[in-house]
């Protein structure tokens with residue numbers, strides 16, 4: 001038996017992985033740097049709610065917690081676009097009625113997962129212990145107790161590094177110089193800051209509840225997701241510098257108010273503590289991390305953000321991390337009956353299958369950054385969205401937009417979704433631009449034209465890239 005597992009990081013990915021592996025009978029030690037979030041008040045200004053969609057729900061379903069998680073969800077049927085005059089229009093995420101994304105509280109979901117993990121007799125959870133170093137070849141890690149400062153070393157048969165975007169485990173792999181480790185980290189020129197639209201005095205939502213609200217302004221953008229208590233968590237995405245409005249220039253409450261009054265006039269009255277929150281809450285960076293290999297010596301594997309942190313513009317970081325657990329579990333199924341699991345082979349097989357997909361969602365998320373802040377406000381993109389929504393409503397089995405392929409069609413991989421979705425986007429934009437999609441054509445004729453053009457683009461790509 002080599003089934004003693006150490007999981008480092010009890011965030012979203014680590015908790016789900018611990019739960020699933022415990023259900024499979026492994027002996028788990030789950031170690032988390034922070035205090036137990038069920039027992040402490042939450043930090044203000046950390047990403048409070050997230051968009052949960054089909055790939056993430058599949059992971060929760062695998063571990064039997066989907067129904068409980070759904071109780072924390074608020075369906076968001078589309079993007080509610082707000083222009084500078086305060087006009088709004090709802091752009092549905094899909095033409096299919098049953099396709100929507102969900103707003104869910106990050107701590108709420110994490111607590112639910114920890115509650116479930118704690119019910120398992122074969123899991124030990126240790127909080128307040130930060131991983132300081134990892135002995136990669138011998139599968140042991142050393143942790144520092146935040147309170148006593150004492151160090152403890154824990155050994156296992158296999159270690160999973162699920163300690164998030166700034167992973168200490170990954171840093172140990174990078175710095176070990178014991179094997180070739182590729183690593184890239186790319187920062188956006190924008191950072192983010194969270195603000196709050198509180199519930200009204202009688203506990204109601206101050207704007208439409210069932211949408212992801214977007215105020216696209218070219219270089220900057222505001223979004224808001226609903227919470228169960230009637231409030232919205234608002235996130236401002238703004239350049240750090242080199243722009244009229246940027247974090248470096250917004251240095252006084254007057255400037256912040258002037259900026260919001262000009263760019264987001266309909267929001268100002270909804271955020272009573274605007275300047276206080278703007279200066280009180282931290283500004284977070286946004287980056288993409290890619291690395292390889294994810295495993296070291298068949299003793300350790302990176303998963304979730306530790307392996308592939310992405311920018312949040314497709315709302316897929318957590319979803320991808322939960323999908324990691326699903327993909328890993330499918331491969332584990334093949335090995336689970338072995339008396340002595342060949343972790344090395346398992347880890348390699350997992351990375352070979354998964355890496356191209358997490359690379360794809362990382363690239364799609366950067367694309368969507370531009371689409372959300374600029375394109376959602378442009379006429380040709382609005383026309384494209386309308387057409388795609390009509391295709392999906394009228395021909396639900398035949399057409400999936402790129403957004404739907406990524407967000408709702410978990411039966412295909414991110415890399416397939418990227419390939420087909422990009423070709424479709426190019427096809428529709430070309431056809432609209434060339435005036436080949438004419439008003440007098442039936443919707444079916446328009447769809448056939450888009451399909452033909454898409455296939456031609458896919459074919460050309462295959463010829464070009466082999």
Ligand code: FAD
Nearest residue numbers: 009011012013033051131163164304305315316317318319
């Ligand atoms: P994390 O959730 O970061 O968990 C890592 C855990 O490891 C934490 O508990 C941390 O305390 C612990 N840890 C760190 N270092 C150590 C150490 N040295 N020792 C022990 N423990 C350690 N994703 C979506 O799917 N939808 C969204 O709408 C969405 N919105 C986002 C908005 C923003 C602004 C940001 C920044 C991210 C967003 N994401 C979204 C991405 C999502 O938050 C992450 O992909 C997800 O949290 C990854 O889960 P994880 O468990 O890998 O990492």
